[in-house]
Structure formats: structure tokens, C-alpha cells
Amino acid sequence: MSNSSDAPVPNRRGFLKEAAAGAIGGCCVLVPAAAGIVAWLDPLSRDAGEAGYLRVAQLAALPVDGTPRRVTIVMEKTDAWTRQHAVPIGAVYLRRVGDGVVALHSICPHAGCFVDYQASRKSFFCPCHESTFAEDGSINDPHSPSPRGLDTLDVEVRAGEVWVRFENFRTGSRTKVPVA
DSSP, X not given: OOOGGGSOOOOHHHHHHHXXXXXXXXXXXXXXXXXXXXXXXXXXXXXXXXXXXXEEEEGGGSOTTOOOEEEEEEEEEEOSSOEEEEEEEEEEEEEEETTEEEEEESBOTTTOOBOEEETTTTEEEETTTTEEEETTSOBSOTTOSOSSOOOEEEEEEETTXXXXXXXXXXXXXXXXXXXX
């Protein structure tokens, strides 16, 4: 017969050590795993398509005489839980030139203001510093504070539709540097 005093006595310190080791080990496994899952599920870390071509207009909608037409660039935006359709991300001016199309960014390269096309003057006007640009986007005034003409964008015409590779560029720079 064994004596009840021979049975092992639960050690509180041993239990606390094992519980703490289990909690620390769980954190060491769960925190990186959770971070990996969040990164995998986060659509903002994936390419949203802004670097690719976006369909912006029908070729037939552009005036044949080369008058610029302002077109808002829209795309679908998605975050972790919502999807938004037709979100405006910028604007361009499209001009028919011969058989092709030229796209000019609607942002002034000087300070980032929106330019307007003035049909009566056949030129673009920046209200921030009163600079003007020709219909082809070049600087009209040699004393303009703008370091360069309006930025051109890559354009493709596919089956009567105009596709533009939309991107923004750094302002205040003499060279056209894409903004990441």
C-alpha cells in the first residue's frame, strides 16, 4: 500500500514557467503568421493597375480637328473590405493628331495645379502662375515658371477605343520623373 504523501505535489512555479513559455512560444508563432496573412490578403500591396493602360474614351468622341478634349481617368479601387467602381484618379487632355491620339496630363509641371484649355486662345492656361502652353503641350511664354511643357502619356488606339497609360510625374523638375 502506498502512502498518500508519496504522490507528486503540483508545483505552482513549474506551472507558471510552462504557461509563460507557452504564451511566448505562441506569440513567436502567431505574430509572424498573422503578419503574413495580412500581407497576403491586403490588396493595396498588389498592383492596382495604375501602371497599365486604362480605357478612357472612344476615338469617335474626339474632335477630328485636333481640339483637346478633357477626359477624367477612372478605375476600380479595392481595399481590404470594399470595392469602389469608377473612382476618379486624374484627368488628361486627348487630341487627335493625324491617325493617332496624343494625351497630355492635366497637371501643370510647375506646382501641380490643374490646367484648363481655353478654346478661344487655342492654348492651355495654368491659373496658379498664369502660364500658357500651346495645344501640343509646349511652353508658350519663355518667361514661364514651368520647368517643362505639359507631360505626355503613352496612348494606344485599340479597335476604336483610346487607352492611356496613366501616371503622375514629379512637379518642379526639368525632367519628367514618374512618381512611384
